[in-house]
Amino acid sequence: MSEAIYDEPSKEIPILVTADVVVCGGGPAGVAAAIASARGGARTVLLENQGCLGGIWTSGLLSWIIDAGNKKGIMQEIMSRLDRRKARIPSVWEDFTYDAEEMKLLLEEMCVEAGVTVMLHTRVVHAAVEGARRLSLAITESKSGRQAWAASIFIDATGDGDLAARAGCRFDLGRPLSEETQPMSLMALVAGLDPEKVAEYTMNGVSESPRERLLERMEKAGHRPSYASPSLFHIRDQLFALMANHEYGASALHASQVTKATMHARKELHRLIDGLRSLGDAWANIRIVNTASHIGVREGRRIHGRYTVNERDLLAGATHEDAICRVRYGIDIHSTNPEQGNGFGDDGKKSLPYDIPFRALIAADVDGLLMAGRCISGDFIAHSSYRVTGNAVAMGQAAGAAAAIAAITNVLPQHLNGADITKALQRLEETN
Template sequence: MLKRRDFLKAGAATALAPLPSLAADSPGQAGTVPEPKRELPLVQQTDVIVCGGGPAGFAAALSAARSGAKTTLIELHGCLGGVWTASLLSNIIDADGKTGLMQELMDRLSASDAQYTPTQYDAELMKWTLEQMCKEAGVEVRLHTRVTAAYRTKRNAIDYLVTESFSGREAWKAKVYIDATGNGDLAAQAGCGFDEGEPGTRRVQPMSLMVMLSGLREEDLVAEGYIKGPGRDGSPSETGKRKLHADILKAGVDASYSMPSFFVIRPDLVALMTNHQYGVSALDANAISRATVEARHEVNRIVEALRGRGGLWANLRIVTTAAQIGIREGRRIHGLYTLTKEDLVRGAQFDDGVCTVRFTVDIHSLVRGEGGGYGSGGVRMKPYQIPLRALIARDVTNLMLAGRCISGDFYAHASYRVTGNAVPMGEAAGKVAAKAALTHRLPKEVGWGEV
């Protein structure tokens, strides 16, 4: 084994060596190199570690800490909120009727003037609100940190995980782990089985890059029919989406998304979703990089073209594009139960149901030739429940799941993946993980009635 000083010398020497060039269309690896074995600093041993600080991870960490477990939340970006903040989603879907942390968060956002409509919010105030709630509960938050490996015991439990950050490569231990990364990164690193994409084809839903705009007035968007009404009624209308798409085409841009949507954040600040990046796997860094660059190019072209038409658009400017392109679909980790299309059709109810989903099956066109919009895939769902068993990993005993990486099929995922459901999923996972950690049990041994 290399001593630390020798490893640093070796690293410094290899850093000067020329690296093979990877073309933009590279299929992947240019070969392999050995990584020297080394001892890692163990940062922490705790009760519960949550990986991913988005809607599901925030809720999981908060509920675990409030349940008495010593809890650490590890997040890739420089803020909490994930798709809400780093991706600037700006809209909370399927939050109606949710109690617990979802309602508490909505009340808190409203009290702090972060929420302009019942579901549309100011991303900056969302960041601050989530951080303050975690701080008050005693959650230890580590930002700017990516999970890169996980190692199992002979009994198929995660022994420790490994991260990379400004502090280098570090190890972390917990009694129970929760994967709320969206893409199921921790579970995959730990060796869990998973599915991806449409059955048979593995085609995935497209990605979208959100953009914040200035130069538009809410009253004008209402008068022109792009949104339903001012203030609490400021959601996009179906006719408004079609009208905006027609305007973009008239401006000379062949838009990739045929149902673009405005979300009013303030009377003079508007969020816009106006692009689709098709055929991009959330497991392919090269593809996501290209998709992000292409998406940013498209939204800039759209804004520039609209501004050139004058009138309503004369002062239109991009304030910022999202730091993270919005990913609708990644890994679906195998759990103790897999939620299916048939469960949605029959409106399944479960003894261990942790969340009722009312959002439709929402499948955005998988290829551009399918129309560039969205549909239900022919599935007529009824309100249904997500069972706790779908939040417990099948292949690793001390791992739970929360958010869109839980165990479900392609069609079920297209319904439950929205953030109004991610929060109660996270809340449930956090409570069960805390109970399991504090009573020295596995998550599958904790009854939902206990928490």
């Protein structure tokens, strides 16, 4: 049966603003890109679909930041400012937990201080390309209707590569051939726990094998989670974050599948917490305070760029002259097929620290477009490593600094002087 079609009448769309740089997506990569761009002297607009900045950090309640310790500049500034708010708990490793509500406020303050124009509740739905390949407009939908945003340079930090795809860029998705993607996970905040009594179950580093201990408790309560390595993170006081869910086979590109995954995940989380509470003792008062307003998506589009970060780079510990980020996190593939396990692994491959080159942030098919975060150009194996948010911030910082230079000097990103980008990044690193 063919789909019914509605032929929407054409209409004029107001171009709301002309900026130097428009950043689409206000997650860790997008916020860093917008701040870096504005600090570089560019008139910068940041468009975000959710009602807060931070993406997976805030609306996704991730609460755990990985591979941030060697990232200078904006990432270090965020860490320092969280510390001043007493809103961060370092682990015995370099990873750390943070208070998502404090993070929301901090990111807004940093954007306002930098002079970024922020628009929340605004989703990118289309793009306009001039001539053969120059991106000229990002088109959005919001309570204000359909609007267009003009800029000299655009940055796609949507995670799923929405702007790039709508501009006609090619992309890859999931594993080669099968296109199986890593599962989604819905985070939850839980309260009613005594930190000392559950310390051995948390990921903050005070005991060995906390995941295994937590799994044993859940199974004793009669429930085996869909994620075989459930993780509990201490945030502050009696507040914790829980990741215990895998949603397999759901595509981030289809709203119906994201909806089904979200509802299924929320039901599972409540069942798991009810089970833990039934154990009594340390778990007697555990309750869900909040589930994330957006399910955590590990994998969407990987947009084709002028370089593809690949498995060989990871295995060899590649270095690049145009490096903008050194990744130290290993290969981390959450099972793409529950019949082959429901944990995580590395497909039998071991990576070394490696560089992400600036070329991987430059769209191959459209001019005037950069990417930052998990939608940059990379293969399946590489993506499983660089996708974590400490790296996303570093990529955003580099994209924003480069975008400002490109816009102000009227030069396309691929023609920028590498030394100028390096100097701009050094200035950002010195701000902390």
